[in-house]
Amino acid sequence: MQVAIVTGASSGIGQSAAIQIAKRGTGVILTYHGNESGALDTVATIEKDGGTAVALPLALGRSETFPAFRESVAGALRDTWRRDTFDFLVNNAGFGHMAMFEDTTEETFDTLMRVLLKGPYFLTQTLLPLLADGGAIVNTTSNAALLSGLEPGYSAYGTMKGGLVVLTRYLAKEFSARGIRVNSVSPGSTRTRIADNAFERHPEVIPALAARTALGRLGEPDDIGMVIATLLTEECRWITAQDIEVSGGYNL
Structure with a gap:
């Protein structure tokens, strides 16, 4: 069985993404x-559908904790799947934060950098020896980095x-020499727990966002999760180095 890590x-x-990947027969x-x-709810959902999953803290x-995390991954691979490598990495973990440029502190900037950029960079480096040749990586980015999603308050x-x-x-x-594909997905506004459940706390902003989205x-989450899962499959074996905006046509 192939195995994916989803942060x-x-x-x-x-x-x-974890549930959709598991539905395609991947641990x-x-x-x-x-x-x-x-996380335990995610595991339970996967197991209810006949899949296999393990939850680990990270x-x-x-970044100083990454070597210990790699040992935990190696143990899970060995104990659960009788393997010493995994096939797919989804660098998804992160958090959202809004602050106007003039109000952004060094502390905020550094925290965002550690989690959103340095974290995926060095986690991927740490896990690379365990990643099988011919595998794939998907990074979750954001349309805040694209012209379509450019909004005041998200400079950092x-x-x-x-x-x-x-x-x-x-x-x-x-990584192409090892046959490893790497792509990213850039979600638009998505109903998640980002920014302390912002959409649940401020539902009044949703109609305006929907009005600016071509698909209305x-x-x-499944709109993005299914794309991530699909990018890992054989059907996407000829796609690499691409960033795919998944926003329903935001500001189209």
């Missing part, structure tokens, strides 16, 4: 940070996500 899969896009190692119950903003967040788009291309170039609604 930040206790809710939202990551949870959807899943999913990570969580501060929401263990959500602090993406603390969008900068980190833009860096992840560029990193995607470099990884695709460097807010995105749902």
